[in-house]
Structures are given as C-alpha cells and as structure tokens.
Amino acid sequence: MEASTKNMLRDEITDATAAAFAGTTVIPDRYVWSDEIAREGAVVACDEESCKLIPILDMASLLDGSQEEIGKLGSACRGWGFFQLKNHCVDKTVLERVKDNTLEFFKLPLEKKKEVAIVNAEDGFQGFGHHFNTSTGKLDWAESLLLGLQPVEHRNMDIWPTHPPTFREAAERYSMEMTKLTSLLMASMAIDLGVKPETLLETIQGKLQNMVFHHYPPCRHDADKVMGIPSHTDGLCLTVVLELDTTPGLQVKKEGRWFPVRPLPGSFTVFVGDILEVLTNGKYKSVEHRVLVDAERDRVTVATFQDACVAGMVKPLPELGEEARYESIGKLDYTHRQFSFLSSVVMKMYTSSMSLGIVLLHSTILMHYIWTISKC
Numbered sequence: 001m002e003a004s005t006k007n008m009l010r011d012e013i014t015d016a017t018a019a020a021f022a023g024t025t026v027i028p029d030r031y032v033w034s035d036e037i038a039r040e041g042a043v044v045a046c047d048e049e050s051c052k053l054i055p056i057l058d059m060a061s062l063l064d065g066s067q068e069e070i071g072k073l074g075s076a077c078r079g080w081g082f083f084q085l086k087n088h089c090v091d092k093t094v095l096e097r098v099k100d101n102t103l104e105f106f107k108l109p110l111e112k113k114k115e116v117a118i119v120n121a122e123d124g125f126q127g128f129g130h131h132f133n134t135s136t137g138k139l140d141w142a143e144s145l146l147l148g149l150q151p152v153e154h155r156n157m158d159i160w161p162t163h164p165p166t167f168r169e170a171a172e173r174y175s176m177e178m179t180k181l182t183s184l185l186m187a188s189m190a191i192d193l194g195v196k197p198e199t200l201l202e203t204i205q206g207k208l209q210n211m212v213f214h215h216y217p218p219c220r221h222d223a224d225k226v227m228g229i230p231s232h233t234d235g236l237c238l239t240v241v242l243e244l245d246t247t248p249g250l251q252v253k254k255e256g257r258w259f260p261v262r263p264l265p266g267s268f269t270v271f272v273g274d275i276l277e278v279l280t281n282g283k284y285k286s287v288e289h290r291v292l293v294d295a296e297r298d299r300v301t302v303a304t305f306q307d308a309c310v311a312g313m314v315k316p317l318p319e320l321g322e323e324a325r326y327e328s329i330g331k332l333d334y335t336h337r338q339f340s341f342l343s344s345v346v347m348k349m350y351t352s353s354m355s356l357g358i359v360l361l362h363s364t365i366l367m368h369y370i371w372t373i374s375k376c
C-alpha cells in the first residue's frame, strides 16, 4: 500500500505517491478508476467539426464593446457555461513569470515542496498536497498547491513557497492581473444580462480569490485508468485557468457528452461557477468539467477562483427584475449546503471502509475549509 489512509485524508504527497507519478511503481489501487470514467458519458471525437463548436471569445472585441462579441459571450455562458478567451489584456511579463515559477516549483524535490504542505487542522485545504475524491475515496493523479490570494488578510504566508525565490512576487502580480481580468469579464457579462456593470462588480469586490497550481504528471502505465480531476462544477463565481503547455486533458460536459477542449496557446479557459449561476437566476450555467491524464506529457495549469455574493447573500441579482428561481441564502449557509453532500459521502465512506476517527478528521477538515472559503 503506498500511503496510509491518514495521509490520504491529510492530503499529503508521500514518497510513494511521487514514485507512482514517476512511473517507477505500479499504479496504486486508490488511483485506479475502473469503468467509472466511461460511465460518466461518451466523449465527442476531437475532430475539426466538434472542436469548432467550442466557444472562443476575443477579449479585445469585448473591451471595444462589440455587440456581436457580447452576444457570443452571453451564448457561451448560457449554452456551455464555459469559453476560451484569446486576445486578453493580461501583462505578458506577469504571465511568463507565473509560468516559470510554477514550473520551477513543481520541478523541486518532494521534500522542498513539502515545506509548504497542507496543514489540515490548522488551515483547511491550503498548501501543497493531494486532492482526493470524496464520493469514491479515489485520489487525483495530480499534485497541487492551493493558496488564498485575496483579500490580503486571507493569506497564510507560512504555506507560500519561498522556492523558487521569485514565486511569491510572481503569484501576487498574477493575482492582481486576475482581479482585473475577472472584473472586465464580469462587466461584459453585465451588459449581456442587461444590468449595470457595477451591479456585478460589487458582488466580487473584496471577496475571496483562491489559486490552485496544478501539475498532472503523465501516466505511462495506464493513463485511461487514472483521473487528473474527476467531474465537478466550480463552487465559486468565476474560474480562469491558465494552461502552461499544450497537453490535452480538459473536457467539458454538454448535453450529456464530454467535449475535449484543445489548449489554445496564449488564451485562458473560463468557467461559470455555481454562484454565478445563482446570481444570474440560472441564465448562465455552471459547467461540469474534468481533467484526464496524458500518457506521455505533463500538464500544468493555474486556476484562479473568484468568489462573490450580494451583501452577504447568495441570491439572484434583484436588478434582473425577475422572479427568483433560486432561494436567497446567507453565504455561510450556502457554503455549508454545498458541502453537506460531502458529509453524507463521508458517512458512506465510514460505513464502507474507514474508522470513525478518520471520518471525524475528515469532517474537521471540511468544516475548516467551509469556514475558510466562506469569509465573504
């Protein structure tokens, strides 16, 4: 067995995990998905026609106020809950720095990366570690670093890497660029929704911005049997993903089928999150997506998650002037509810295979996570 269950729940990456990622041992069972991947739905072949359906937005045209582009943005968010964004305005030097530092961080020896390892009971999910899938107990074929970037008082500098030495500055500058980009996108969405830009901008101002630096190592033995990230929707408002390479793997679900998303160099991938779906009264849809693993190539991404609420509530924007299709709920209760299914999953895991102590530890981590991400 490559790691203790305790390690799994503490979300730590062990030497044995690193050996599995390096392909020097057989794939441990807890990474192996049998037919679950296929059961999640058929995959559309990534031929020219299907790939042409993937919405690609042009940021420069959005900034010019092009009605056509705003219309495309609206239909991407309504029909797909996702789009790729080219011609963006993010500073190229900032992008290069965050890319270089992220790649350097993941190349460090495990002991160095573990200097910023997750400290579960103390700090929720932040830090370097290992994602696990709560509904199956399976581990993701990935290592990742989760940091709270904004507001500044949300930062836990103990788990901000000091190797490479320029990492912190690169992340900080990138965070500011992401705040700008997110605001510009929300302002364009407001135009599509027919509300004043300030209406949407106010929902994100001063709210949490988290970043996850993901590394999906190749799986040379059997890439079809492991999962980078299983199917999920993003729980906050808006997610912006920077891909550092052209390794495929991301898929989005539409009408029950998975569409592979071909990396588009120089672009971002943007996901509508659950809160944006509520704010827009269901006009925009949060999108199910997942990451599969390549047999040969590493995949590295940086995902930025922007939180939002309306005066402490998660509810449809009153400015839409519509009958609300979602109940109005306090941000803390909303987050509890989002995670309540996890508690039942935890109980299921408990009854099937785990000790009560582990369940309690797991619940503590989840509750702390809820608390951490709910400071809206």
Ligand SMILES: O=C(O)CCC(=O)C(=O)O
Pocket: 212, 214, 229, 234, 241, 250, 289, 291, 301, 303
């Ligand atoms: O790495 C990616 O392409 C997607 C990451 C993602 O979906 C997430 O972090 O929620």
Ligand SMILES: [Fe+2]
Pocket: 232, 233, 234, 239, 289
């Ligand atoms: Fe996601």
